[in-house]
Amino acid sequence: MSTADVTEQRPSTLRSASLPKWSPWAIAAGSIVVAVGIGAGAGLDSKVQWGLIAALLFIFGTFAVAAKVEGKRQAKDRVVTALVWVAFLLALIPLVSLIWTTVKRGVKVLDPYFLTHSMGIVSDSEPGGGIYHAIIGSLEQVGLATAIGAPVGVLTAVYLVEYGRGGLAKAVTFFVDVMTGIPSIVAGLFILSLMLMFDMQPFGFAGSLALAILMMPVVVRSTEEMLKLVPNELREASLALGVPKWRTILKVVLPTSIGGITTGIMLAIARIAGETAPILLLVWGNSFINNNPFSGAQQALPLYIYQQYANSSGSTAAYDRAWAASLTLIAFVMILNLVARGIARWKAPKTGR
Amino acid sequence: MDISTKTTDASPPTPAAVGKHGAARTKSRPGDRVFLGLSRGSGILLLVIMAAIAVFLTYRASLAISKDHGNFLTTFEWNTNLIPPTFGIAVLAFGTVVSSVIAMALAVPVAVAIALFLTHYAPRRLSGPVAYVIDLLAAVPSIVYGLWGALILVPHMNGLFGWLNHYFGWTGIFSWDGGAPRSMLTVGILLAIMILPIITNVSREVFRQVPQMHEEAALALGATRWEVIRMAVLPFGRSGVISASMLGLGRALGETMAVATVLSPDFDIHASLLNPGGGTFAQNIASKFGEATQDGRDALIASGLILFVITLLVNGAARAIIARRKEYSGANA
Amino acid sequence: MAKRIDVSGLTAYYGSHKAIEDISMTVEPRSVTAFIGPSGCGKSTFLRTLNRMHEVTPGGRVEGKVLLDDEDLYGAGVDPVSVRREVGMVFQRPNPFPTMSIFDNVAAGLRLNGNYKKSQLNDIVEKSLKGANLWNEVKDRLNKPGSGLSGGQQQRLCIARAIAVEPKVLLMDEPCSALDPISTLAIEDLIGELKERFTIVIVTHNMQQAARVSDRTAFFNLSAVGQPGRLIEIDDTERIFSNPSVQATEDYISGRFG
Numbered sequence: 023m024s025t026a027d028v029t030e031q032r033p034s035t036l037r038s039a040s041l042p043k044w045s046p047w048a049i050a051a052g053s054i055v056v057a058v059g060i061g062a063g064a065g066l067d068s069k070v071q072w073g074l075i076a077a078l079l080f081i082f083g084t085f086a087v088a089a090k091v092e093g094k095r096q097a098k099d100r101v102v103t104a105l106v107w108v109a110f111l112l113a114l115i116p117l118v119s120l121i122w123t124t125v126k127r128g129v130k131v132l133d134p135y136f137l138t139h140s141m142g143i144v145s146d147s148e149p150g151g152g153i154y155h156a157i158i159g160s161l162e163q164v165g166l167a168t169a170i171g172a173p174v175g176v177l178t179a180v181y182l183v184e185y186g187r188g189g190l191a192k193a194v195t196f197f198v199d200v201m202t203g204i205p206s207i208v209a210g211l212f213i214l215s216l217m218l219m220f221d222m223q224p225f226g227f228a229g230s231l232a233l234a235i236l237m238m239p240v241v242v243r244s245t246e247e248m249l250k251l252v253p254n255e256l257r258e259a260s261l262a263l264g265v266p267k268w269r270t271i272l273k274v275v276l277p278t279s280i281g282g283i284t285t286g287i288m289l290a291i292a293r294i295a296g297e298t299a300p301i302l303l304l305v306w307g308n309s310f311i312n313n314n315p316f317s318g319a320q321q322a323l324p325l326y327i328y329q330q331y332a333n334s335s336g337s338t339a340a341y342d343r344a345w346a347a348s349l350t351l352i353a354f355v356m357i358l359n360l361v362a363r364g365i366a367r368w369k370a371p372k373t374g375r
Numbered sequence: 376m377d378i379s380t381k382t383t384d385a386s387p388p389t390p391a392a393v394g395k396h397g398a399a400r401t402k403s404r405p406g407d408r409v410f411l412g413l414s415r416g417s418g419i420l421l422l423v424i425m426a427a428i429a430v431f432l433t434y435r436a437s438l439a440i441s442k443d444h445g446n447f448l449t450t451f452e453w454n455t456n457l458i459p460p461t462f463g464i465a466v467l468a469f470g471t472v473v474s475s476v477i478a479m480a481l482a483v484p485v486a487v488a489i490a491l492f493l494t495h496y497a498p499r500r501l502s503g504p505v506a507y508v509i510d511l512l513a514a515v516p517s518i519v520y521g522l523w524g525a526l527i528l529v530p531h532m533n534g535l536f537g538w539l540n541h542y543f544g545w546t547g548i549f550s551w552d553g554g555a556p557r558s559m560l561t562v563g564i565l566l567a568i569m570i571l572p573i574i575t576n577v578s579r580e581v582f583r584q585v586p587q588m589h590e591e592a593a594l595a596l597g598a599t600r601w602e603v604i605r606m607a608v609l610p611f612g613r614s615g616v617i618s619a620s621m622l623g624l625g626r627a628l629g630e631t632m633a634v635a636t637v638l639s640p641d642f643d644i645h646a647s648l649l650n651p652g653g654g655t656f657a658q659n660i661a662s663k664f665g666e667a668t669q670d671g672r673d674a675l676i677a678s679g680l681i682l683f684v685i686t687l688l689v690n691g692a693a694r695a696i697i698a699r700r701k702e703y704s705g706a707n708a
Numbered sequence: 709m710a711k712r713i714d715v716s717g718l719t720a721y722y723g724s725h726k727a728i729e730d731i732s733m734t735v736e737p738r739s740v741t742a743f744i745g746p747s748g749c750g751k752s753t754f755l756r757t758l759n760r761m762h763e764v765t766p767g768g769r770v771e772g773k774v775l776l777d778d779e780d781l782y783g784a785g786v787d788p789v790s791v792r793r794e795v796g797m798v799f800q801r802p803n804p805f806p807t808m809s810i811f812d813n814v815a816a817g818l819r820l821n822g823n824y825k826k827s828q829l830n831d832i833v834e835k836s837l838k839g840a841n842l843w844n845e846v847k848d849r850l851n852k853p854g855s856g857l858s859g860g861q862q863q864r865l866c867i868a869r870a871i872a873v874e875p876k877v878l879l880m881d882e883p884c885s886a887l888d889p890i891s892t893l894a895i896e897d898l899i900g901e902l903k904e905r906f907t908i909v910i911v912t913h914n915m916q917q918a919a920r921v922s923d924r925t926a927f928f929n930l931s932a933v934g935q936p937g938r939l940i941e942i943d944d945t946e947r948i949f950s951n952p953s954v955q956a957t958e959d960y961i962s963g964r965f966g
Contacts, residue, residue, distance in 0.1 A: 099599035109488035181414035203690035205629020268410035296516020299631040596817035597793030610807035
């Protein structure tokens with residue numbers, strides 16, 4: 023059979039019936055119109071339900087149309103595309119709502135007064151008061167936790183990468199993995215059991231210890247990754263010059279990876295700054311300003327949010343304060359994240375020529 | 376080559392130091408010993424902390440359990456102020472598992488879909504910023520999810536609950552008596568929303584690492600986009616997605632505040648996921664802690680120990696899967 | 709069933725960068741055409757435009773015509789997926805699907821295209837593996853993973869996978885560059901056999917290989933780094949290697965540059 027014959031018998035093997043480029047949009051628009059019709063007709067008051075109906079119509083509509091025109095394989099492909107888009111848009115709803123609500127409700131009472139005053143004697147259901155005491159508490163607790171957790175984490179990573187061989191290093195690696203998975207409330211319970219042992223009252227530093235435990239494995243992991251990126255040639259170059267190992271680490275290895283290490287530490291800070299459970303168990307919360315983290319109950323931003331929500335029995339003023347504190351906390355965490363990424367990009371080892 | 380210049384710059388002090396350390400050179404250098412000591416000490420400190428967590432929690436738990444009048448594993452009660460105290464973790468274990476299972480069932484498929492969307496479907500102008508935002512959402516503190524869940528999500532659940540009750544109420548699982556929708560299902564949904572960014576992020580990384588050549592192999596066989604994903608992307612990413620899910624599961628199991636704000640707890644196991652009630656380990660600790668006496672705290676610590684063990688098992692499983700994947704990809708290199 | 713390829717005025721871009729410019733040539737059915745030229749001259753890019761794999765690369769686009777027996781691959785309404793069914797490809801590095809067995813790798817393309825009975829699949833897989841001279845080496849371990857084979861065997865597995873779907877044209881992008889000399893020889897022998905059934909286009913860095921396996925040879929070059937690659941000449945292999953009509957070709961072949 024000559025090739026010419028084939029071409030004549032089957033005019034085209036490359037071309038198959040296919041839907042025009044705009045068809046997904048058309049099906050989507052059609053689904054929305056029909057869903058609005060059904061929703062309005064059946065008197066469904068939730069717009070979310072309208073959306074779900076539209077999504078279902080879109081998926082089934084896509085399959086029906088594509089299967090009819092293009093065949094089963096293409097239809098499957100199009101349905102998956104539709105599913106993936108729908109999943110994305112669906113997931114966007116709660117996440118956008120979360121950010122939107124926090125910003126919208128948060129700005130209501132968020133002003134300089136709110137940031138610079140404590141709750142003091144303002145009762146939970148009254149308007150007024152602020153989060154100054156919580157900010158102070160959070161900064162002190164997180165600061166102390168970082169002062170403990172970051173050096174221990176970095177040094178452990180140095181040990182694992184630069185010295186670590188044998189059983190001890192393996193054990194540490196394994197338990198760092200295990201430690202990463204500790205729920206924050208368990209870390210809190212551990213410190214609590216120590217405090218019960220010595221019959222101690224709650225104070226800020228106890229919270230710091232729990233936060234430090236949560237922070238260490240995160241710092242170890244990220245620092246380890248960064249140290250592994252430092253090329254061995256650099257270490258050898260330095261050692262070959264007669265520089266002792268510890269100075270090689272301090273002067274060559276750590277400076278090379280300092281950007282990545284800082285980023286890792288900042289991301290870890292962002293994570294522990296939002297922890298509520300250990301603070302609830304160990305620091306208790308306080309309406310007044312307590313500048314001393316080593317004595318007496320303190321407040322912290324996440325715990326403040328929880329208490330404004332939980333202890334206020336539905337007072338709008340308390341909810342407003344909870345949202346404003348949430349916005350402050352998110353802003354703090356986001357800024358840390360953004361700065362950390364900035365540092366990572368700025369200090370990134372230049373690769374390629 | 377900027378760095379090697381730095382190295383040479385750093386070297387001038389060393390010749391001077393050689394004289395000073397000349398004697399020490401044959402022995403071990405004090406600086407080296409101090410530095411090694413510090414870093415090894417940090418590693419050992421981590422091990423000590425882990426051991427201490429296990430020892431102290433077990434010790435306090437044993438104090439509590441020895442006083443427990445009920446059966447620690449099966450009693451449906453948490454009355455630590457009774458004399459003798461009576462408490463058991465059955466309800467908490469059930470609630471923790473149920474809420475986490477709901478969260479996983481909802482979050483994993485959606486997260487995988489979004490990860491695929493970002494790596495294989497979305498236009499590049501969209502996928503970059505979206506990936507970035509999802510990254511940031513993974514860092515939003517859980518208390519904020521809790522506040523949003525309690526004040527925004529819960530009121531929006533009424534419609535869904537009514538619908539579920541109307542059509543599936545006969546199953547018992549979805550029957551609803553019309554109370555506030557502060558139930559296990561709401562908790563599961565909130566947890567799903569919370570762990571979604573985490574699972575999405577890790578899965579996205581895994582999908583991005585699928586070697587281009589495997590995708591091209593499928594394309595060259597005349598595969599559609601979905602067939603490329605099924606043949607090359609999903610098999611390659613499977614173990615990565617599983618370990619991402621385990622990571623999310625670990626978060627869901629240990630989550631305290633998001634559950635404590637949304638759930639209206641009681642100490643019973645209910646067939647219906649829609650009616651309020653039940654509890655989880657972490658939530659129970661947070662809500663009972665305030666009024667707990669010394670014995671009560673020990674009892675809570677005992678329940679925390681169980682949570683600790685459960686999360687260890689989940690994490691261990693995740694590590695095992697990742698380790699297997701490493702061997703596997705090594706064989707292919 | 710082999711088909712002829714007619715390329716006219718083909719230009720390919722990566723974003724705004726022009727990778728190859730204004731290429732026209734004819735590839736005869738049931739023959740082996742080799743593409744040679746210095747690195748970066750665009751011969752692999754050109755190869756990938758012949759089954760629309762070029763546009764898989766972000767920013768990749770093409771102007772011009774590629775006719776497969778009088779039908780333009782880039783014509784309106786042409787489905788790239790169908791194009792790749794007709795024009796198969798073997799890559800530089802062997803890329804069997806790592807999670808699939810040897811059997812499943814060969815059957816992968818068939819399973820996409822509808823329902824084959826188990827016995828039909830068995831027959832086609834056996835035929836394809838025999839066609840790729842691999843059958844005797846793997847017939848006892850068809851259910852073992854394809855990644856357990858040696859590099860040369862993996863590459864022949866990839867060839868078996870490509871020919872199992874009976875394409876009209878087989879593109880090979882430096883198929884031997886990752887292989888040792890003995891495996892290379894096995895693949896070259898195989899190419900000689902496959903040209904009875906397929907139109908074969910092979911990109912190679914190895915001029916001896918081009919001289920050994922191909923009927924016709926096309927020489928690509930670029931005037932300077934950053935400039936688009938161009939087709940310098942295409943002729944019978946014998947002629948290209950003995951008496952090329954362009955000086956640049958002779959310089960390249962005799963090793964005076966490149």
